Amino acid sequence: MKALLLLAAGMLVAAPAWTQNRVIPQAGLKSGFEFLSPDLKKMQLDDFANPGTLWVDRGEKLWRAEAGAAKKSCADCHGDARASMKGVAARYPQVDRHSGDLMTLEARILQSRVERQKAVPFARESEDLLALSAYVAYQSRGMAMEADIEGAARKHFDAGEAMFFRRRGQLNLNCAHCHDANWGRTLYAERISQGQPNAYPAYRLEWQTLGSLERRLRACLSGVRAEILPFGSPEYADLALYLSWRAKGLPIETPGVRR
Ligand code: HEC
Ligand code: HEC
Structure with missing residues (x-):
């Protein structure tokens, strides 16, 4: 909690570009994989060791x-x-x-x-x-994410983007506070990644099982003590579309391994 408050406090002082929409780390896209310990990287890459297999x-x-x-x-x-x-x-x-x-x-x-x-x-x-x-x-492992956000998808993308930047919970944080502005920093012994969706469904050690992207998103929402919606809610699909677009070009890693 203390770490989270410090993080939140630091964010009040600085008001950099991430407070505006559409500031995306396109050039420096990094999969969550890059933030894993060497042991977990090895586990993901070896199909025999990867529990997701x-x-x-x-x-x-x-x-x-x-x-x-x-x-x-x-x-x-x-x-x-x-x-x-x-x-x-x-x-x-x-x-x-x-x-x-x-x-x-x-x-x-x-x-x-x-x-x-x-x-x-x-x-x-x-x-x-x-x-x-x-x-x-x-079947798409290693292929680049390439969600389409034009045409009928556009309104869902816009809704997902708005969700990403909406402050929520007791700490009044949005997704960008952690995943755009503070990736690479440590929070509760975890290194914050860019919050990319390309490993899912992924095996998470904390869960001791495989879980969907939605399950991971719910963990983030409960981390900031925000409202959790039922699985399959259209809002999660909108957010997932925004995340897929933001991850454009990252390779699919399914089944990923995460902490
Ligand atoms: C208080 C900081 C914080 C906030 C706010 C937050 N997250 Fe996270 N998120 C984390 C941490 C810590 C992890 C686990 C380590 C990592 O991969 O970043 C994580 C993991 C993730 C992952 C999995 C990344 C991977 O490679 O496995 C996704 C996707 C994600 N977050 C999306 C979001 C979205 C979308 C929001 C807004 C609804 C959000 N997060 C809000 C801290 C946060
Ligand atoms: C009786 C035939 C039939 C069976 C059985 C069936 N599907 Fe399908 N599936 C379809 C058709 C037809 C579509 C295209 C639907 C459309 O575009 O509206 C489709 C679409 C899909 C798609 C989307 C493909 C894309 O290119 O976007 C996936 C994924 C899929 N099915 C998975 C499954 C899985 C998994 C099962 C077994 C649990 C299954 N389907 C069983 C007929 C079937």
């Missing part, structure tokens, strides 16, 4: 498993994920051209599950949904 493997089994009243597997419609899902995660969140809703990758998988497989939806943060989203995102 378990979810990717589970996702591959689910991909081939028949489900729901339609008695179809993901593979029945989409074929080999290594080809059909390659690059997909890199362009999410994406607007659904039928409904106009902004969909995260998880939402898109749930849509196929319910509308195409005619199956009961997976719960948010369930092992099965995490496994499938890790498996799908894994």
